Amino acid sequence: MALVAASKIHNFAQIGLRTLTTKTANVKKTVFISQSTDIFTNLAFEEWLYRNWNFTNQQILVLWRNDPCVIIGRHQNPWVETNVSHLPFITDSGVQLARRCSGGGTFYQDQGNVNATFFTTNYRSNHKHNLEVIIRAIFREYGLKLDISPKENLCLRNSKVSVSAARMGPLNAYHQCALSVNVDKMNLNRALRKFNSGVKSNAPRSTKSKILNLCEENPKINVKGLLSAIGWEYMRTPVNSLKDGGKYLANLQNGFQMVNPTEQWFPGLNAIRENLCSWDWCYGKTPKFTITKFFPVPDQFTNSYNGISGDLSIRMVVEQGRVTDVSLYVPQGLSNSGLSGEANVITSLKNHKFTEDALNSFEWSLCGCDSNLGDDKDKFISECVRQVMTSV
Incomplete structure (x- = not known):
């Protein structure tokens, strides 16, 4: 034909x-x-x-x-x-x-x-x-x-x-x-x-x-x-x-x-x-959206001597498929790297595409030059961020 x-x-x-x-x-x-x-x-x-x-x-x-x-x-x-x-x-x-x-x-x-x-x-x-x-x-x-x-x-x-x-x-x-x-x-x-x-x-x-x-x-x-x-x-x-x-x-x-x-x-x-x-x-044509997630801190951390209390919370703003603003609240004593309250280190995610690839820079910032997250608490923080970016 x-x-x-x-x-x-x-x-x-x-x-x-x-x-x-x-x-x-x-x-x-x-x-x-x-x-x-x-x-x-x-x-x-x-x-x-x-x-x-x-x-x-x-x-x-x-x-x-x-x-x-x-x-x-x-x-x-x-x-x-x-x-x-x-x-x-x-x-x-x-x-x-x-x-x-x-x-x-x-x-x-x-x-x-x-x-x-x-x-x-x-x-x-x-x-x-x-x-x-x-x-x-x-x-x-x-x-x-x-x-x-x-x-x-x-x-x-x-x-x-x-x-x-x-x-x-x-x-x-x-x-x-x-x-x-x-x-x-x-x-x-x-x-x-x-x-x-x-x-x-x-x-x-x-x-x-x-x-x-x-x-x-x-x-x-x-x-x-x-x-x-x-x-x-x-x-x-x-x-x-x-x-x-x-x-x-x-x-x-x-x-x-x-x-x-x-x-x-x-x-x-x-x-x-x-x-x-x-x-x-x-993905980039997606209208602006905001994600807010709360994560209960595991018992294995709350039962420790330093008495961690409260949830870890993450709020992300995504425009044109890219992260434009991030707020991460880390309960006192959860991170051995010193993160607590509103964590500035999360700014490493800004301007990245809203994909798992952006987590690489965040994990590097979380643990310094060491590419492996050896501490369970820091692994928990990183996993929470990952869940926000993979299971909206």
Whole structure:
């Protein structure tokens, strides 16, 4: 099947007010099936189409899948939404963390998911219409009836079978729906956080819901069959209504095209992908947040002759993914290195990325030039800092 050449792009400057008067009868539909399973490539392709394509006379549905990954919304906090430090170890190749350009919540994906992204002009965007197309596709092919929740998710028996995200621009818009077909729920639970305490942030948080795989309800449902069913339903459905146009309307469309998102076919794609997979985008775009944790001092230290009392407390402020302020309260007598009260040595963490790597400089400051923390009390202090930075 032919690939789509970037030379077909129309100049947005030529659109003008013509978009407001174009008749829907002239609009042709195309189904792209991405051959990539890399989350950053697929998100870059989504963004490339949004920035460069003219959807005045052509609408596009992109169907795509991903290797194991967690996708967070544009303004979310990855340390709150996911088990960041565990992601590299959940599968043999790890779980990638990606930040979308669109809003919405966090969700885990693997190749047991089907993503359907509907591209239109801004004024033709209709999320409910898109979801109804998917509902009809599943009912027509598998006899399974889904419902639409108030938050525009597809549901079955009070469980979610999909999540949605969307982006609206001056000219173009897209609406993404991710369906759970046969996702690995064990890995999903390992990747996503269930509860967070001690974190203060204005970043939008995801609402945790029960996820149902479509194959649990109907074992005949599989990823390959669902890709085909949604694609054909999309092409047989008119732009401005849900009236079934049948095979006649489907045959008038531009059909299915297998697409390999590469720089050769979509100039500028690599630059978008490079940004989307960068640390500064995935983590550095996180809104400012503050973490406060309290740690009871172990009995083995409180029972000593010097009578240590009170909790060790840590407060960190993180901006753009980097530690900007730290307060560490160490009870009198806990540290043999002389730390007590508000410890200034913790300033060694400032301006470091909010990762375990920052602990190296802190431990060096805690014990001087000796790289080994030989004292149990200092080890306890260091471990408390580590827990703050790895289990937000």
